[in-house]
Amino acid sequence: MGVELSDVAAGDFNAPIEKFYATLPQAKGNYKSRQRPIVIEGAMNTETEILIRALKKPVVYREMNYMFVAGTYKDYPVVIVRTEIGMANAAASTALAIKKFNPCAVINQGTAGGHDSALKIGDIIIGARSFDNTAYRSAYSEAGEGIDLTKQENIGTYAYDKTTKKFQAYTEYRADPTLFNIAFAAANNYNGANVVSGVIGTGNTWLECVDYINFLHEKYGSSCEEMETNCAAQICQNAGVPFIGIRVLSDNVTNSREYVPESAKVAQNFVLLVVENYIRDVLKK
Numbered sequence: 001m002g003v004e005l006s007d008v009a010a011g012d013f014n015a016p017i018e019k020f021y022a023t024l025p026q027a028k029g030n031y032k033s034r035q036r037p038i039v040i041e042g043a044m045n046t047e048t049e050i051l052i053r054a055l056k057k058p059v060v061y062r063e064m065n066y067m068f069v070a071g072t073y074k075d076y077p078v079v080i081v082r083t084e085i086g087m088a089n090a091a092a093s094t095a096l097a098i099k100k101f102n103p104c105a106v107i108n109q110g111t112a113g114g115h116d117s118a119l120k121i122g123d124i125i126i127g128a129r130s131f132d133n134t135a136y137r138s139a140y141s142e143a144g145e146g147i148d149l150t151k152q153e154n155i156g157t158y159a160y161d162k163t164t165k166k167f168q169a170y171t172e173y174r175a176d177p178t179l180f181n182i183a184f185a186a187a188n189n190y191n192g193a194n195v196v197s198g199v200i201g202t203g204n205t206w207l208e209c210v211d212y213i214n215f216l217h218e219k220y221g222s223s224c225e226e227m228e229t230n231c232a233a234q235i236c237q238n239a240g241v242p243f244i245g246i247r248v249l250s251d252n253v254t255n256s257r258e259y260v261p262e263s264a265k266v267a268q269n270f271v272l273l274v275v276e277n278y279i280r281d282v283l284k285k
Helices: 015-022 049-054 087-101 177-187 210-220 229-239 261-283
Strands: 038-042 056-063 066-073 076-082 105-114 124-132 136-138 152-154 157-161 166-170 195-202 224-226 243-251
Touching (some): 015 049, 038 261, 049 261, 066 261, 087 229, 105 261, 124 177, 124 229, 124 261, 177 195, 177 243, 195 210, 229 243
Parallel strands (some): 038 076, 038 105
Antiparallel strands (some): 056 066, 066 076
16 A cells, blocks of 8 residues: 555644644643643644644643643643644754743654554554764765665764764764653553554655665664654754653554554554553652
8 A cells, every 4th residue: 555645744734733722722821831832743633633632731831833732741740742743843843842841851752654664554662763864975986886875874964962062973863761761661561552662763764665665674673754853863862851762653664665654553552551650760769
């Protein structure tokens, strides 16, 4: 089954969700909270609906046309961000969320395409690390010698290093250890899906070339690909905010042409369990 771009557009996919969002109260004034909230991000309607419906007393804030829904979950402040699709949108909305809400942690979650043939649709990947799979320097070749994208060096993306007090290239961003441990522990008590630790590749690409996907998997260890995680991680690195990426496979062309966007529900339910445990074991201790 092929995939059309209209299948994943945030504004077009599942129009009833947009109507639901329109019924939520609009914020008046600046956000105020005695406790620093947890920010949870999702690019599309299908990646945010369950999260937003889980909030108590949700209120909508808008900045630069990005939507932020603030409320509480398990009696703790949580903000859901619909980042919109793509790297620039993820970076912009994450920066705005950090500036506006001063979160104690950021979780980027949603769907992804598989790079590991051992994984199936519906499996969840806890991102031990992420990288930009489009940030590379190609090997030199003369005109007419053809194109070989496998001859490349990962040059990383630039983020602030608090030790050197300078921006430097990071070829990967690692998950916050506390968030990772909480998420991995939650996986042991979660029956909704197979949950594994892995590597998330980010780029403004939708790869269906199995040979190139296999190359990325073998060279960089990528478990999956999507369009937002590493950019959000980069901004969180700049701001010194704990971060983790969590993704569920909606497709995996290494073993199937099927596409199941509804798998986004699986990721959201798991993330809610992670958040509940993080609140209980870390924030309220």
